[in-house]
Amino acid sequence: MGRDLNGDWNGRYAYSVPVPGDPEASAVQVEDMNRRVPVEFVMSIREGFLFSIRGTVNDLGPGAVKGESVLAGWKLGRRIRFTKTYPTRFKVMVAVDGVAKPLNDVLNDLVGAEAAANFVLPSHQVHYGGLIQPDGSTIEGTWEIRNSSVRIPPSGKYLRLKLRTLGTWTATRST
DSSP: OTTOOOEEEEEEEEEOOOOTTOTTOOHHHHHHHHHOOOEEEEEEEEEOSTTEEEEEEEEESTTOOOSEEEEEEEEETTEEEEEEEEEEEOOOEEEETTEEEEHHHHHHHHHOHHHHTTOOOOEEEEEEEEEEOTTSSEEEEEEEEOOEEEEETTTTEEEEEOOOEEEEEEEEEOO
8 A cells, every 4th residue: 555645544542641740730631631532533634745744634422522623744754743723722621729720711810701702722733743554554653732821911921721631543544
């Protein structure tokens, strides 16, 4: 089959439980990751000009984010990297005094509901890296949701969002 990625792929991604004591992980994240089940997906990839790849991804079943995501990245040799952008914004829980609260509630408390409604929250993006097997039929790798921040007007201060989440993924070419 070679290393051409064009076509449809069936896959699965799983969450990695943060290592205890990881300064990037909160107790809420550790508890949440223990409840997460692997998520199945279907992915369509098209190779483009100068090593670029583009495509779409649809998560399936329990734990899936609804809607079609887009992917954009590159393939060089057997290595692949891409960013998957979901059609929805993060539904973020923020730890405040050790208690998980929805980000929207925290913003409402900080600046009021009217001002909070005008916030531009970060896109829900997941960064993937992987290795294509020599026969071109399988890709295996890791994924990461990176930390982000939200600017709080009018102070200009930033609220740091501890979103960092890691996992693994695998995809097999559809037949």
